[in-house]
Amino acid sequence: MYTGLLHLHSALRYIVLILLIAAIVQAFAGWFGNKTFTASDKKLALFTLISVHIQLLIGIILYFISPVVQSALADMGAAMRDTQLRFWAVEHIATNIIAIALITIGYSSAKRAYQDKAKFTRIALFYLIGFVLIMSAIPWPFNRVARGWF
Numbered sequence: 001m002y003t004g005l006l007h008l009h010s011a012l013r014y015i016v017l018i019l020l021i022a023a024i025v026q027a028f029a030g031w032f033g034n035k036t037f038t039a040s041d042k043k044l045a046l047f048t049l050i051s052v053h054i055q056l057l058i059g060i061i062l063y064f065i066s067p068v069v070q071s072a073l074a075d076m077g078a079a080m081r082d083t084q085l086r087f088w089a090v091e092h093i094a095t096n097i098i099a100i101a102l103i104t105i106g107y108s109s110a111k112r113a114y115q116d117k118a119k120f121t122r123i124a125l126f127y128l129i130g131f132v133l134i135m136s137a138i139p140w141p142f143n144r145v146a147r148g149w150f
Contacts, residue, residue: 099133
């Protein structure tokens with residue numbers, strides 16, 4: 001179960017990133033192009049929100065069944081001195097929760113906004129900040145805590 005969820009979580013990151021990039025580009029285009037906020041704009045933002053929440057749920061399940069995290073939680077003092085353990089026990093999950101919270105705030109505040117420009121602005125800025133945080137917390141193969149592409 002652990003290996004399957006880990007592969008799903010790793011593969012799903014690409015869908016999340018593609019949707020985030022598409023939503024950010026569309027929001028900036030709408031913001032600076034003074035466009036009308038359409039149903040397709042709302043759907044893309046919503047699908048992006050749903051995908052990051054699904055990724056979060058899988059990640060939380062993995063957090064509690066991961067042998068790496070379990071060993072880190074057994075001795076947090078030692079884990080904080082170890083780059084790998086600290087990343088998995090604290091940095092990865094905390095950064096992604098903050099990023100997903102910001103994306104959620106961006107979607108919710110855009111939904112309540114009355115002007116189209118305000119909707120695009122909120123999605124563009126909150127999703128962009130969330131995207132940057134997510135990119136910094138992914139264990140890319142070239143990162144200090146490297147994992148494979150899948």
